Amino acid sequence: MFVLLNLKAYACDPVEIAAAAADVADETGVRVAVAPQTAAIGRVAETGVETWAQHVSGVGSGSHTGSTLAEAVADAGATGTLLNHSERRRRLADIDAGIRAAERAGLETVVCANNPRQIAAAARLEPDAVAVEPPELIGTGTPVSKADPEIVTDSVAAAGDEVPVLCGAGISTGEDLLAAAELGAEGVLLASGVAKADDPRAALEALVEPL
Numbered sequence: 001m002f003v004l005l006n007l008k009a010y011a012c013d014p015v016e017i018a019a020a021a022a023d024v025a026d027e028t029g030v031r032v033a034v035a036p037q038t039a040a041i042g043r044v045a046e047t048g049v050e051t052w053a054q055h056v057s058g059v060g061s062g063s064h065t066g067s068t069l070a071e072a073v074a075d076a077g078a079t080g081t082l083l084n085h086s087e088r089r090r091r092l093a094d095i096d097a098g099i100r101a102a103e104r105a106g107l108e109t110v111v112c113a114n115n116p117r118q119i120a121a122a123a124r125l126e127p128d129a130v131a132v133e134p135p136e137l138i139g140t141g142t143p144v145s146k147a148d149p150e151i152v153t154d155s156v157a158a159a160g161d162e163v164p165v166l167c168g169a170g171i172s173t174g175e176d177l178l179a180a181a182e183l184g185a186e187g188v189l190l191a192s193g194v195a196k197a198d199d200p201r202a203a204l205e206a207l208v209e210p211l
């Protein structure tokens with residue numbers, strides 16, 4: 001299972017969490033990546049943890065003020081990027097351009113989507129993986145794997161054999177992770193369960209413990 005931890009814009013210490021994630025990955029062999037704020041990518045990557053961007057713009061270098069170049073996050077140490085997160089929705093053409101920009105920069109891609117129909121469309125754009133997240137469950141602590149298991153199984157079917165599916169929203173425990181795996185997800189996308197925890201290291205350790 002791939003554990004992709006999105007720190008969003010939470011008021012947490014990205015380096016402390018990244019160091020904990022690096023240790024947990026080393027000690028358990030579980031693939032754990034951290035997606036901090038863009039400005040923290042370099043510092044997070046220095047911990048040795050697999051580092052992702054939360055978003056890249058679908059543009060190359062040029063007159064694009066305020067954009068986030070895929071090449072820039074790759075230079076800073078990121079090896080992958082989320083695209084079209086529920087809190088950073090893009091139009092289809094922008095998602096396609098974002099995937100192509102990430103490919104040019106050598107970044108792995110996970111395209112997020114709300115439901116199996118959107119997952120089918122996202123998978124046709126040939127990202128490395130897709131992630132299904134029902135927006136109404138994000139940040140609730142109620143795991144998608146329990147609240148809406150069919151959205152995961154239907155997304156796995158919609159994505160087809162070539163594109164792995166992650167699931168996210170409300171995932172915070174090892175039990176949630178196992179449930180996601182049983183539904184066919186190859187990873188989880190999570191945030192608040194670790195980023196807002198009093199002890200993020202303990203939360204991460206507990207998360208991967210049953211794997």
Ligand SMILES: O=C[C@H](O)COP(=O)(O)O
Binds near residue numbers: 006137140169171
């Ligand atoms: O990117 C992460 C997802 O939006 C899930 O967030 P959450 O774990 O806080 O529900």
